[in-house]
Amino acid sequence: MPPSGDASSSTRKPRDRDIDVYGLTHPGKVRKDNQDHFLIGSLSKRLLVDLTSLPTDSPLSVEPERVASIAMVADGVGSGGGGEEASREALQVVAQYVAESTNAVYGSGADEPEAFAQVLAEAAMQCHARLVERTGRDAGRTRYATTLTLWLGLWPEAYLLQVGDSRCYIYREDRLTQISRDQTMAQDLVDQGVMSRTTAFRSPWAHVLSSAIGGQQAAPVVTRITRDWGTVVLLCSDGLTKHVSDERIAERVAKLSSSRQLCEDLLQDALDGGGSDNITVIVGRTVRPVDA
Amino acid sequence: MTARLPGQRSSAPVLPPDVDLFGLTHQGRVRRHNEDHFLIASLHKLLQVQQTSLPKEDYVQLVSESSGYLFLVADGVGGIPDGHIASETALRTIADYVTNLMDLYRRLDPARDLEFLEELAESVRNSHRILRERSQREHGGNGLATTLTMVAVLWPRAYLVQVGDSRCYRLRDGQLEQLSRDQTVAQALLDAGALTPEEAGRSPLRGVLASAVGGPDASPYTASDDAKRGDVMMLCTDGLTKHVTVREIAAELKHMVSAELSCRRLVDLALERGGSDNVTVIVGRLRPKETGMPASDGVSETAGAPPVAP
Numbered sequence: 001m002p003p004s005g006d007a008s009s010s011t012r013k014p015r016d017r018d019i020d021v022y023g024l025t026h027p028g029k030v031r032k033d034n035q036d037h038f039l040i041g042s043l044s045k046r047l048l049v050d051l052t053s054l055p056t057d058s059p060l061s062v063e064p065e066r067v068a069s070i071a072m073v074a075d076g077v078g079s080g081g082g083g084e085e086a087s088r089e090a091l092q093v094v095a096q097y098v099a100e101s102t103n104a105v106y107g108s109g110a111d112e113p114e115a116f117a118q119v120l121a122e123a124a125m126q127c128h129a130r131l132v133e134r135t136g137r138d139a140g141r142t143r144y145a146t147t148l149t150l151w152l153g154l155w156p157e158a159y160l161l162q163v164g165d166s167r168c169y170i171y172r173e174d175r176l177t178q179i180s181r182d183q184t185m186a187q188d189l190v191d192q193g194v195m196s197r198t199t200a201f202r203s204p205w206a207h208v209l210s211s212a213i214g215g216q217q218a219a220p221v222v223t224r225i226t227r228d229w230g231t232v233v234l235l236c237s238d239g240l241t242k243h244v245s246d247e248r249i250a251e252r253v254a255k256l257s258s259s260r261q262l263c264e265d266l267l268q269d270a271l272d273g274g275g276s277d278n279i280t281v282i283v284g285r286t287v288r289p290v291d292a
Numbered sequence: 293m294t295a296r297l298p299g300q301r302s303s304a305p306v307l308p309p310d311v312d313l314f315g316l317t318h319q320g321r322v323r324r325h326n327e328d329h330f331l332i333a334s335l336h337k338l339l340q341v342q343q344t345s346l347p348k349e350d351y352v353q354l355v356s357e358s359s360g361y362l363f364l365v366a367d368g369v370g371g372i373p374d375g376h377i378a379s380e381t382a383l384r385t386i387a388d389y390v391t392n393l394m395d396l397y398r399r400l401d402p403a404r405d406l407e408f409l410e411e412l413a414e415s416v417r418n419s420h421r422i423l424r425e426r427s428q429r430e431h432g433g434n435g436l437a438t439t440l441t442m443v444a445v446l447w448p449r450a451y452l453v454q455v456g457d458s459r460c461y462r463l464r465d466g467q468l469e470q471l472s473r474d475q476t477v478a479q480a481l482l483d484a485g486a487l488t489p490e491e492a493g494r495s496p497l498r499g500v501l502a503s504a505v506g507g508p509d510a511s512p513y514t515a516s517d518d519a520k521r522g523d524v525m526m527l528c529t530d531g532l533t534k535h536v537t538v539r540e541i542a543a544e545l546k547h548m549v550s551a552e553l554s555c556r557r558l559v560d561l562a563l564e565r566g567g568s569d570n571v572t573v574i575v576g577r578l579r580p581k582e583t584g585m586p587a588s589d590g591v592s593e594t595a596g597a598p599p600v601a602p
Contacts, residue, residue, distance in 0.1 A: 025345045039344040046338045046355070047362070047391040052331040053317045053572070054380055067337065088346055099339040099354045280345075 013155045014229070014286040016042070016066055022259035023071070023282035026267055028239055029275030035076035035083035036237045036280040039091045043068040043099065069153040070098065071282045073166045075237040077212060080142035082135070086214050087146040090127050094150060097123035113159075116152075117222035120161040124148060124213060124220035128163075131214025145214035149180055149235050153284070158233075160223045164212045166280075167241060169249065170225065171232040176250035179225060183211035207238065229286050232256065237280040240266060243273025259283040308358070310521075314551035315363075315574040318559050320531055321567035327368035327375030328529050328572040331383045334358035335391070360446040362390060363574050365458045367529040369437040369504060378438040381426075382419045382505050386442065389415035405449065405516055412453045413512040416440055416505060420455075423506030437507035441472055441527050445576075450519040453512050456504050458572075459533060461541060463524040468542035473513050475503040499530075522580040524548060528558075531569035535562040551575040 027034040044066050049056075074090045076083025098119070131144040147164025160168050160179055165187075168180040181187065185205035189195040195203065211219040227233070232253050240249075244266060252269070256262045263281045270279045319326035337356040366382045368375025393411050419440070427436040439456025452460055452471050457479075460472040473479070478498035481487040487495060503511045524545045532541075536558060548554045555573045562571045 021342065023343050023345075034345075037345045039341060039346060041339050041341040041344075044338045044340065045391055046336050047333045047387055048336055048355075048358075050313060050332040050334055051315045052333075052383075053315070053326075053329045054331060054383060070339070091344075091346060095339060095341075096354060099337060099356045 018286050018289065019069065019284065020259045020287050021069070021071070021282070021284035022263050023235075023280070024263050024267060025237075025278065025280040026239075026271070026275075028278050029271060031276075031278055033081075033084060034278045035078075035087055036239065036278040037074050037076070037084075037087040037091050038235075038280050038282055039070070039072045039095060040282060040284075041070045041095070042066050043070060067154070069151075069284065070095070071151045071153075071233070071235055071284060073147075073149045073235045073237055073280050073282060074213075075147040075164065075166050075239075075278065075280070076145070077147065077164070077209065078135075078143040078145045078214065080138075082138075082142040082144040083146065086131055086144035089131065089144070090146045090148050090213050093127040093130060094123045094148065097126060098152065113157075113224050116159050116224075120150065120152065120159060120222050121220040124161060124163055124218060128213045128218040135214060143214070145209075145212045147209065147237070148213050151233060151235060151284075153227075153233070156226050156228055158225045158227060160225060162221045162223070163218055164209050165207070166235065166237045169234040169236075169246075170227065171234070171250065171253040172227070172230060174254065176246055176253060178246070179223060181221065183209060183219065183221075185210050229288055232262075232283065232285045234262075235280075235282040236266075237278060239275075239277035239279035240270045240281055242277055243270045243275070256283075256285070259285060310579045311358075311361075311576075312551045312579060313361070313363075313574075313576045314555045315572070316552075316555040316559050317570065317572040318531075318563065318567070320570050321563060323568075323570055325370075325374055325376065326570045327370055327379060328531070328570040329364075329366050329368070329376065329379040329383050330527070330572050330574055331362070331364040331387060332574060332576070333362045333387060335360040335362070360444060361576065362387070363443040363445075363525065363527050363576060365439075365441045365527040365529060365572055365574060366505075367439040367456065367458050367531075367570065367572070369435075369439075369501070369507070371435045372431065373435055375438065378423055378436040378506050381423060381436070382416075382438050382440050385419040385422050386415050386440070389418055390444065409451050409453070409514050409516050412442065412444060412451055413514050416442070416453055416455060416512045417510065420505045420510040427506055437501070437504040439501065439529070440505045443525055443527060443576075445519055445525075448519055450517055450523075450525070452515045454514075455510050455512050456501050458527065458529045461526045461528075461538075461545075463526070463542065463545040464520060464522070466546060468538060468545065470538070471515060471517075474498075475511070475513065476500060477502050519578070521578050524575065524577045526554075526576075527572075527574040529570060529572040531567070531571035532558060532562050532573055534569055535565040535567070545575070548575070548577065551577060 023038045023040050025036045074087035076087035078086050134144045147166040149166040150161040152159045162180040165182040165184050185208040186200040190200045262283045315330045317328050339354040366379035368379035423436045439458040441454045441458040444451045454472040457474045477500040478492045478495040480502050482492040554575045
């Protein structure tokens with residue numbers, strides 16, 4: 001464990017060494033291909049020297065400071081091999097957009113949460129337009145569509161972008177909460193009071209997306225969350241939740257020893273339950289430095 | 293002669309085509325050392341991929357286009373140790389501080405404008421404390437003093453923080469304006485009415501700093517204003533203004549071809565006229581948009597899109 005010299009570790013912003021994040025993806029036991037993709041990264045500030053009289057033998061700047069953590073899961077749902085390409089392209093386009101878009105947030109005139117919601121929704125819609133165009137070029141022979149769940153972690157607030165039915169959970173104070181709302185026909189029917197939860201999730205509508213990037217419709221939803229030290233964040237594709245219940249996930253998180261261990265345990269649970277779909281899991285948490 | 297002409301490019305970020313920046317320093321014809329330093333830097337955002345299922349080629353990191361520029365000029369006060377130690381230390385400590393200061397995800401709303409300017413001034417005070425401590429520890433409280441003039445451009449605002457007598461000028465709409473205030477004893481006496489402008493211009497006190505980073509007193513002067521396309525910003529040490537008049541600077545910048553050429557011509561002029569001190573010049577310009585319309589059509593380009601957005 002890293003040493004601590006910091007009395008205010010419960011309130012200060014986590015540093016890189018305090019962050020324990022891991023992700024994995026697996027094709028499952030039935031599908032031949034893996035159409036899921038994930039990405040974990042950090043955004044930092046860096047000063048690049050354009051021109052100086054200073055001697056360059058000693059580097060100018062300190063280590064770049066983390067501005068935000070980013071984690072994304074995309075579950076490709078196209079046909080004709082388009083699913084994998086769609087999820088890959090979605091992550092690439094959105095990563096690029098988020099890296100470039102701070103200039104838009106900066107000086108936008110809107111208030112900050114609104115500006116963020118706008119940037120993230122725009123990233124999704126830009127990607128949607130690209131995939132729709134690609135499907136159109138292929139005259140519908142190949143369909144390029146994907147879910148996208150993106151966590152952008154500032155501190156203490158975070159933003160969640162949701163399109164489709166990959167999920168985001170947070171675990172805090174011994175409780176697991178699903179933050180994302182499934183954008184499926186079944187969920188829509190439940191929300192409209194047409195079906196009960198149990199009936200809906202057994203129905204053929206359970207996994208039909210009502211919104212997808214590159215699909216008939218993309219309706220990105222951005223949620224703002226505030227979190228603190230000790231909150232565990234979990235992102236996953238439905239390959240996990242088809243086989244592993246929320247209760248089981250909560251039990252696993254309660255016994256978490258490392259993000260990697262939790263990812264591997266959950267993956268094993270999904271495979272043991274049948275592994276009928278591709279499985280992707282990302283777990284992230286902050287680890288308080290242990291007092292010496 | 294070991295002139296540093298120009299500074300080295302330590303890394304090579306590609307500047308957007310509408311940004312034209314250059315800096316130059318020369319020890320002059322009389323002094324044996326160059327105690328000036330300058331720094332031109334741009335702030336970027338970096339996406340580092342830690343783990344992914346994507347094919348990793350050319351994907352480990354993405355660097356954003358610049359979201360801000362920083363110009364720094366420092367003129368170290370000679371003595372023991374050499375003035376260049378103070379000017380170098382000031383630039384390094386300020387650059388570090390400012391990098392961590394700018395939370396590029398936080399929009400700067402007008403209400404926070406002053407707060408941000410105050411934080412920039414704090415970066416200079418921090419540098420002052422570092423130099424002061426070192427001076428007291430190693431040199432009995434003497435030496436390790438420097439001027440410092442800093443301009444930070446975070447579109448659409450420009451911020452100035454200045455200590456000492458290195459200057460900042462802005463050319464806008466054909467008019468040259470000195471944005472900095474000389475912090476010299478002569479200027480203080482002039483402001484107090486104790487000297488006439490003529491007396492102040494001749495006074496030996498015009499070279500005595502009333503405020504210096506690392507000196508007995510450092511009182512940063514701060515200002516902020518909108519940035520506009522077509523503005524030319526120039527920072528310089530007094531090695532330039534000892535020999536080159538404001539009128540000549542205005543004429544050079546009005547007919548500017550490139551930042552590099554203007555820097556070279558201004559430094560050459562100071563050298564031709566004696567080069568009695570170290571000379572440093574930074575010139576930065578955001579070119580007007582190529583819209584096919586004359587720049588003087590009255591359309592304000594103050595706000596709107598960031599200048600270097602993709």
